[in-house]
Amino acid sequence: MLNDRQMTRYQMLLSVQTFLNQHQAIWSGVPILSQVKTSLDDLVLGVHENLKTAGKDVKGLTTQKNQLKEHLAEKTAVLSGALAAYAALSNQPDLEAQATIHKSDIARAKDAELPPRIQAFVELLQANVTHLADYGITEPQINDLMTSLDDFRELIGQPRLKQSAARSAKKEASTLIDEALDLLNNSLDRIMIRFKFSDTNFYDSYTRARVIVD
Known part of the structure; x- marks a missing residue:
């Protein structure tokens, strides 16, 4: 989110916007x-939208990804056990070595390492699927x-993308605040000076709305 300095300035902008909305009858002529008011509204809206983007939580995506990784580990372990057993009983040590994947292997692996590793395992399953029916393995399970x-x-890159978007949004919000200032x-x-003598109460109220409380 915004730092304290940026937040106090954003709050001042909101105060000025609210003040102008409440006294439109005085200045609309x-x-x-x-x-200028339209420009201010656009800038404040831009800050608001970027703050919403910056505040979006990536924890939900990370949790979803971790849960899916757990399911992948379980499914792979089950299929691995069957394929490794077939390889052992048919005296294929190379296939047995390639087919042996423990649940903990998947759990410990880095996210980027998993897709090629599991893809290679899937190809082993597909190459031997006709021999795996007796082991309770079917094509739908492989699919x-x-x-x-x-x-x-699809999920592994999204938390990082969200974090990148949040950083960009915070930077953009800060830029828009500076533009509004x-x-x-x-x-x-400078334009409001015209009311300094013709409508003292209105002008004084405007200057109070302009105060930045640090």
């Missing part, structure tokens, strides 16, 4: 003020593992 693998592929300092404050 000045065309340039309407233009189910492939579906879970596809789902995992420039708008007030260089335009709105």
Whole structure:
């Protein structure tokens, strides 16, 4: 989110926006003020939308990914046991070595390592599927593992993308706040001077709304 300095300035912008909304009847007859107010509204809305993006939680995606990894580990372990048993009984030591994957192997593996590893295992299963029926293994089970693998592929990059988007959104929010401050300092404050003598109460209330409380 915003740091303390940025937040106090954003709160001031909201105060000014609210003040102008409440006293529109006084200033609406000045065309340039309407233009500046529209610009302010756009900038404040931009800050708000970027803060929503920056505040989105990636924990939910990470939890979902970890749960899917657990399911992948369980499914792979079951299928591995059957294929390794077939390889051992048919005296195929190379296949047995390739087929032996423990649940803990999947759990400890880095996310990026899993897809190629499980894909290679799936190819072993597909090459030997006709021999695995007696071991309780069917094509739908292999297809189910492939579906879970596809789902995992989609998830593994999303938390990082979300974090990157959040960082970009915070940076953009900060930039928009600076632009809004420039708008007030260089335009709105100067235009509002016209009310300093003609409507003292309105002008004084505006200056109070402009105070930044650090």
